[in-house]
Amino acid sequence: MHPMLNIGVRAARNAGNIIAKAYENFDKVEVQSKGLNDYVTSVDKAAEQAIIDTIQKSYPEHGIIAEESGIIEGQENDCQWVIDPLDGTTNFIKGIPHFAVSVALRVKGKTEHGVIYDPLRNELFTASRGNGAQLNGYRLRVSNSRDLTDTVIGTGFPFKQKHLTETYLAMFGAIFAECGDLRRAGSAALDLAYVAAGRQDGFFELGLKPWDIAAGELIAREAGALVSDVAGGYNYMKTGNIVVTNAKMMKIMLGLLREHLTDSMK
Incomplete structure (x- = not known):
């Protein structure tokens, strides 16, 4: 695994642990409205900070764009991490067990590494440009459907x-x-x-x-x-x-x- 992908995985898992624990103790979660049909919880913020801390510990010079924190400039902005700490916040708020952490690294405008982690199912989807995609270490391939019938x-x-x-x-x-x-x-x-x-x-x-x-x-x-x-x-x-x-x-x-x-x- 590429070192940068490894950091992305570590960051996503750290965030996922926070989310999974909060899901079991939802009465302690704070929910706020950001706008029309747009919500943020204390868990989004804590998970995002865990991701940022993990990335900055290894790559303090990199830039970051995060859903809740916005743009964090770095000395090396050609490398930018793109973070969604809890994709599926409404599901999380309603107790629907379908949400994930998303972490990507873009270099000069191209995505080089990507991680999506479903903490409840412990499913880790990963990819590095040119090296294929995996789910918990097993190679992924898209459907081979030829038309929309039965899809x-x-x-x-x-x-x-x-x-x-x-x-x-x-x-x-x-x-x-x-x-x-x-x-x-x-x-x-x-x-x-x-x-x-x-x-x-x-x-x-x-x-x-x-x-x-x-x-x-x-x-x-x-x-x-x-x-x-x-x-x-x-x-x-x-x-x-x-x-x-x-x-x-x-x-x-x-x-x-x-x-x-x-x-x-x-």
Whole structure:
């Protein structure tokens, strides 16, 4: 394992331990609203600080962008860690056991290492650029589905951007009409990891943030997936509009989704 990936794993596990303990003692967790349908807990903050402390102990010169702390400048900002300490906060708050820690390292704008850790299932998804993706040490490969028939596609509602509702529902309907079924589980990081593991045949969502995507898009690509924005380009880290599936299915999914693109999404 690359030394930087090893630090990412250590950071994710440290955060995961905090989350798992808090999940068992939820009455002690403090919840605050950051905005419309957007929440943060004391656990998000504690987990994020554990990740930051672990990274800075080994790489104090690196920059960091974290969901709760924002941008932390470093002496070597070509190396930037992208952190989501608890992806699936609403699930956590409601006691739904589906959430994860996401940690990625981007070097000069390219994701080089990615970690997604599900602390309740003890599932560790990892990848380094050019070295494949793994789940608890076993190699991952995406689904080999050739068309949408009988597939399971993951998605997420744009609940923080209700102005996208009409566009999203049109896209949802187009995919749902062709696929076997759709899943909306509440953690984009795990959705991306599940595509990498072949548990879902594809995934699409609108309006995600870099910390939602960074680790998962690398893990999916290293497992053989293609990653695109809804327009068929590679601007998903900026737009937050993402489509992930295997090479055979990407053309099909994009063909259905593109019909409902608005000018602001191109």
